[in-house]
Amino acid sequence: MSVLLKHITKIFKDPNNTAKEFTAVKDVNLDVHEGEMVTFLGPSGCGKTTTLRVISGFESPTEGEVWISGKMVNNDPPNKRDTSMVFQSYAIFPHLSVSQNIGFGLDLKGISKKEIRTQVETIMEVMNFKDLYNRRPDQLSGGQQQRVALARAIINKPKVLLFDEPLSNLDAKLRDQMRIEIRRIQQTFGITSIYVTHDQDEAMTVSDRIMVMNEGEVMQIGTPFEIYSRPANTFVSDFIGRVNFFPATVISAGTDGVVVKCFGQQRVIPSWNGEFVKDEQVNIVLRPESLILGKLEAGKPFAKGVIKRSVYLGPTVEYEIELEGMDALMLAVTYNPVKEGFYRDGEKIQIDFDPVSAHVLPR
Numbered sequence: 222m223s224v225l226l227k228h229i230t231k232i233f234k235d236p237n238n239t240a241k242e243f244t245a246v247k248d249v250n251l252d253v254h255e256g257e258m259v260t261f262l263g264p265s266g267c268g269k270t271t272t273l274r275v276i277s278g279f280e281s282p283t284e285g286e287v288w289i290s291g292k293m294v295n296n297d298p299p300n301k302r303d304t305s306m307v308f309q310s311y312a313i314f315p316h317l318s319v320s321q322n323i324g325f326g327l328d329l330k331g332i333s334k335k336e337i338r339t340q341v342e343t344i345m346e347v348m349n350f351k352d353l354y355n356r357r358p359d360q361l362s363g364g365q366q367q368r369v370a371l372a373r374a375i376i377n378k379p380k381v382l383l384f385d386e387p388l389s390n391l392d393a394k395l396r397d398q399m400r401i402e403i404r405r406i407q408q409t410f411g412i413t414s415i416y417v418t419h420d421q422d423e424a425m426t427v428s429d430r431i432m433v434m435n436e437g438e439v440m441q442i443g444t445p446f447e448i449y450s451r452p453a454n455t456f457v458s459d460f461i462g463r464v465n466f467f468p469a470t471v472i473s474a475g476t477d478g479v480v481v482k483c484f485g486q487q488r489v490i491p492s493w494n495g496e497f498v499k500d501e502q503v504n505i506v507l508r509p510e511s512l513i514l515g516k517l518e519a520g521k522p523f524a525k526g527v528i529k530r531s532v533y534l535g536p537t538v539e540y541e542i543e544l545e546g547m548d549a550l551m552l553a554v555t556y557n558p559v560k561e562g563f564y565r566d567g568e569k570i571q572i573d574f575d576p577v578s579a580h581v582l583p584r
């Protein structure tokens with residue numbers, strides 16, 4: 222293990238009224254492996270930055286322990302923890318050149334000018350911006366400044382690299398590029414990293430694993446695949462991506478899956494979270510791309526509906542569908558409309574799903 226959080230709780234006291242307390246982080250347990258990149262993902266105020274600051278030592282936990290590389294560091298100040306932080310405001314020094322900015326930490330350590338030059342050149346080469354060696358920060362784009370900040374953090378070879386929403390100041394296109402770049406560099410150097418974001422696409426792109434938080438608590442820790450397709454609870458399923466819930470009743474629950482009844486039909490769903498008993502009310506969780514739409518035909522489809530609204534997006538078409546016997550609108554996405562065709566507003570359709578792409582959660 223490289224970073225270990227054991228039962229971390231952080232309670233803030235109101236400075237004006239010390240009797241008033243606020244629990245920002247509640248009993249967080251996490252084990253980040255050597256070379257792994259784990260993302261904290263969750264809505265604003267859920268405790269992501271606070272947890273990161275507890276790891277870096279800028280905040281001390283009310284309860285629990287922080288371990289870095291096998292050592293309990295609760296009593297170590299931030300500069301003794303061997304972590305490096307990359308923020309959204311890059312905080313690079315305006316009066317120093319790019320190379321001086323990157324080599325700054327090495328200079329403080331008293332490393333020779335020649336050695337600093339070699340190391341700075343190497344890192345700039347790997348990060349593809351060697352040509353900016355002598356530039357000043359005011360001559361750089363936002364993405365280039367972020368690259369400088371990243372290089373400056375990496376060159377000190379910290380045991381752990383911490384990112385707090387490092388890309389939120391950049392425009393959408395640059396953000397997409399930089400995500401991939403950050404992931405590439407993190408993997409190239411094999412640095413154990415923790416990355417904070419409230420953007421799910423960003424989390425999916427950069428992470429080995431994602432820790433989803435809500436109101437200070439851990440909702441789920443898992444790979445991007447697990448978080449998206451096998452969410453632990455309703456909050457996670459709803460927060461990550463878009464989702465449809467089909468209310469259903471449990472017929473039986475066995476090792477092969479949960480047998481549920483929905484729209485008067487039985488289905489065996491092989492993926493679920495929770496322990497179910499007969500007659501329990503549950504939700505079948507289905508992503509928009511997991512709904513299979515078809516022209517209404519004779520026979521007994523899983524469900525019938527009407528297209529309420531369709532949005533043609535080129536590679537995909539998105540539909541809002543009103544289902545017979547249900548209040549909520551369902552969201553469906555189909556691909557390759559040039560080949561597959563698409564449905565018009567008001568058209569009657571039938572829907573079905575493949576049990577493999579479904580997941581069952583307690584209601």
Ligand SMILES: Nc1ncnc2c1ncn2[C@@H]1O[C@H](COP(=O)(O)OP(=O)(O)OP(=O)(O)O)[C@@H](O)[C@H]1O
Nearest residue numbers: 233234243245264265266267268269270271272419
């Ligand atoms: N020093 C402090 N004193 C009191 N409350 C605080 C303090 N720092 C943070 N909080 C509160 O703790 C909660 C968690 O804050 P935190 O900054 O960790 O959220 P976050 O998940 O990083 O949110 P965002 O996505 O908006 O950055 C918030 O409700 C915040 O107001």
Ligand SMILES: [Mg+2]
Nearest residue numbers: 269270271417
């Ligand atoms: Mg924050």
